[in-house]
Amino acid sequence: MQATDIFPKTIQSLPTLRRGSQGKTVKNLQERLNILGSRLVVDGFFGPATEAAVKYYQKDNGLLVDGIVGPQTWNLLLKSTTVPFEVLQTLPVLSFGSTGDNVIRLQNRLNDFGASLVVDGIFGSKTLAAVKNFQHRYSLAADGIVGPLTWNALLHEFF
Template identity: 60%
Template sequence: MQSTTTILRRGSQGQAVKDIQALLNIFGAKLKEDGVFGAATEAAVKAFQKNSGLTVDSIVGPQTIKALSQATSVPIDVLNSLPLLRRGSKGGDVKYVQAELNNHFGANLAVDGAFGPATEAAVKKYQSKMGLVPDGIVGRLTWNALLHPFF
């Protein structure tokens, strides 16, 4: 993530804008991560600022960067310790995912610890809503989104 002194606004371009677009996509913005701060990125920034209780000015300054970073960051060592879950996985981690999908996404899954077709479908739906690739696999980005629900 960029330094908290970075200021991005409509017309900005580059890797810092791509980083912001990627973070906003975790919240379902569905932005093209092209590094160009255009109208769609501006609208997504405004929505994030409004939902986060920030000043809605469409400028990504220190407060917005801090809020985005806090809302989307799970320490790498934590992410590295989380298992990759997919159809056929079983256990407590699957129960956690099922419960989170029920509690924050209304998935209505049986919390049984078995990653079957219903859990896979719910994960895909959740991933699509969050702007992630809907592959039905709970990997690093999906874990990150689940651990920081933002609805």
């Protein structure tokens, strides 16, 4: 996989986001900020909490602290979070009882990390145990729920 498959063709192709912005790109921003430790509601609305998280990220990374997500902030944010831009928009939160292709993807990825799961697309007790073990091993909350933080860790070495 090439770098052009991972990131948008240019950082400039991403819209500048600020308070009041809405939509899928804001959700993606919120998911990335959550991967880095924020606790935002991923609602696609760039409100005061998202602005505060952006400012914290900018300050923490030596950027101009203006709460606006432009090319410099996008560039560092995309490098800091390893899941490709489009992938985060397509990965659902998975938990005990989930089924389907994304569970198959999860089970295959867990097997890449040493789990010995039957890949059947059913998030049962063995998949739950493997997820909790993976989360514990990578210092994540071992709650058995596969959300953005766990997906990021699972997919990190793949991309």
